[in-house]
Amino acid sequence: MKKPPHLVIVAGEDSGDFHGANLATALQRQSPGIKLSGIGGSKMEESGVELIFPSSRLAVIGLTEVLGRISDIRAGRKAIREHLLKIRPDLLILIDFPGFNLHLVAPFAHKLKIPIVYYISPKVWAWRQGRVATINRLIDRVLVILPFEKEFFEQHNVAVEYVGNPLLDDFASFKSLDRRQNHNIALIPGSRRGEIKRLLPEMITAARLYLREQPESRFLIPVAPSIAFTDIEKLIPANFREYVTLLRQPLATLLEDVSFALVTSGTATLETALAEIPMVVIYKINQLSYLIGKRIIKVPFISLVNLIAGKEIVPELIQTEANPEKIVRQMRAIRDHKPSYNRTVQDLQKLKLRLGKPGAAQRAAAAIIDELKKHG
Known part of the structure; x- marks a missing residue:
């Protein structure tokens, strides 16, 4: 009997933890029995992801902040690399956090021939557009959540899919009200x-x-x-x-x-x-x-x-x-x-x-399972 697939998810901040948790829930619904592990926070853990390192130790912003947390970043890199070597997952899912994911995790996973899906891609359209070549070389499929990102990546021949914005789920039933009287x-x-x-x-x-x-x-x-x-x-x-x-x-x-x-x-x-x-x-x-x-x-x-x-x-x-x-x-x-x-x-x-309709996590999960089948 074929064992269920094992996917690793890496998210480095609270927003990534939130999206990772929703994605994990959608993956488990669409592929019962799937095993999930990786780096994240409390929401991902609650959704069934076995954490090997807490994302809270990696949340930094700016060059000088990175320098101040270098020991945590090294510890996170060591933890994820050892984990990938040990379990050789069927697929790796990276969520945003490019300083860590794109430069420290993706090249290592690529050498191990682990398929990689990037959900919520690096904002290469904003700065360091040279990273598009790195994405094209290392990433099997990019799932974007902003409408203009799809066109940008297509222009650079990257395999890309717009899955909608995951934040829409929280506001699907939001009522438009005159709020000016609210203090x-x-x-x-x-x-x-x-x-x-x-x-x-x-x-x-x-x-x-x-x-x-x-x-x-x-x-x-x-x-x-x-x-x-x-x-x-x-x-x-x-x-x-x-x-x-x-x-x-x-x-x-x-x-x-x-x-x-x-x-x-x-x-x-x-x-x-x-x-x-x-x-x-x-x-x-x-x-x-x-x-x-x-x-x-x-x-x-x-x-x-x-x-x-x-x-x-x-x-x-x-x-x-x-x-x-x-x-x-x-x-x-x-x-x-x-x-x-x-x-x-x-x-x-x-x-x-x-931005379109709610359901981004469900569409992302379907795309990931499709990618998994390609490499099965």
Whole structure:
């Protein structure tokens, strides 16, 4: 009797853990008995993936942050390489996290002749487009979640499939409402410790300034699974804590009860857009990392929202621009101005339609099983 296939999944951040968990669930439904192991977080573990290394030790952003966590990265590399050598899986699934996955994991797996599917591909369209050649050489199939990515990879002769955006599942039944009368504002500082330390203080100061003008305002902060509540609380001044609520719940759930958001650039901007919540996107990293990135990044916007829309529909404040005074100025211009607020909501609704239908994880699982059969 043929033993069930064994697939390895590698995800390196909270967002990857989330998508990896949904993918794992879909794979097990479509291929009962399939065995899954790899690197991820608590959600992947709960979904039935046997973890060999925690992704929380790998979540870094920027050049200097990577240098500070080099021992963890080496430990993760050692763990996944030993695992691949030991079990020789039928297929390897990489989820985003290109610094680790594309450069440290994929070449090693390729040498072992393990088929590789990349789900949620590296953003090579934004920077270091030379990596497309690496993807073409190492990866058997790329599954993308942004509409414009399919065309980009096709132009470079990469085997690619658009499976839809997995975030749509959380917002399929989301009701369009007039939320301006809701006084709650989301402060979404991200899931990486470095960006939280850099950006949450700016958000908190902006919130305090805005509270003086709009005293009925209250602020909700989602806390990622890999972050302790105490790490967030110590960044909030004691005399402001009564106006802030920390929540450990899906961002989609939190967004049902807000009218506006301050969001760190990343996946959360798209989630906020799918909830049809106007926002200000802020981005601030180590200055050295920023200066290096500025020379090589080839896109006109930093947020997925504006990139998908092909124009600026939400403001972006970068580096020194991401200061409390300018954040509040944008809050006034959008949240306190009904025509601007409504226009932003309409733009976000159009963006949502461009992404297609829910069910990305199911379509990705089907594509992976199809790839598995090719190599069976």
